[in-house]
């Protein structure tokens with residue numbers, strides 16, 4: 001049997017946390033032969049709810065689950081952790097400006113970045129889910145100067161999966177028939193779900209659908225899917241978000257499928273002309289816990305304009321949180 005790995009999940013008593021922890025405990029993320037220890041971090045006011053989650057984890061009798069630590073102390077939550085999944089964040093409340101939300105959350109991710117730097121295992125990998133996810137990943141990584149920036153990522157996998165789902169539905173195919181989907185940019189309304197490089201059953205996606213459908217229907221639908229789920233359910237996406245977290249971490253650590261890639265927001269290294277110092281969603285191929293940005297995809301004028309708009313938005317977010325970017 002392998003040695004147990006430690007996985008920290010913040011905001012574990014929240015909606016996504018509640019949908020996520022049981023999937024992780026059952027081995028869906030890293031396989032049915034990988035034992036694990038869960039370290040669940042919450043704010044003090046949610047500790048009672050977190051205790052309930054802990055009780056249900058015990059009641060699940062998961063063979064792979066060696067231990068569960070429940071805490072509101074980041075030093076304990078991130079102690080020797082190998083994988084940190086940062087879901088916990090403040091929700092946007094009525095009357096709150098987007099700027100206030102960004103600044104409120106910036107403090108949380110700066111603090112957690114410092115705690116990860118100080119307490120996590122040397123090989124730690126960090127996924128930021130809490131919004132604004134790209135900018136929060138930038139803040140956490142900036143506050144963890146001892147950890148390579150390539151070990152931080154933010155989640156655009158839910159957008160990627162939504163795009164697969166809608167394209168499969170439109171073309172009457174299965175998501176498993178579709179390869180090389182890309183979501184570029186920010187996890188926000190400026191994201192650019194791009195089917196130009198997609199193949200469906202080996203043929204270009206644009207042989208199956210028109211460019212007009214992609215521009216007028218597909219792109220806005222993916223960009224607004226989160227809002228549509230809230231409208232329908234009265235609550236934001238939780239089950240699909242937790243599925244996307246599992247997919248993101250599994251592919252990052254165990255590798256992306258052959259001849260395919262996935263979308264991850266990672267540190268922009270100048271690829272596709274995006275300025276360094278932002279977390280930007282790119283197509284990536286992962287092997288043995290490392291990602292590589294897929295290079296040399298051709299971008300037409302429409303795509304370039306979409307990437308530029310998302311980059312601009314991320315630069316504005318970065319400017320708002322500049323003071324949190326120093327440890």
Ligand code: NAX
Nearest residue numbers: 011013014015016042043046088089130131133155158241
């Ligand atoms: P909830 O409000 O249900 O849960 C958030 C939990 O985080 C709460 O239990 C809260 O107590 C906890 N929390 C707050 N501050 C914390 C801190 N400093 N340390 C530890 N825990 C803390 O939200 P939920 O629906 O679970 O969503 C969580 C986050 O994911 C939100 O920011 C949301 O916007 C974001 N999302 C990001 C997605 C993505 O694709 N990147 C998609 C889904 C989701 O919308």
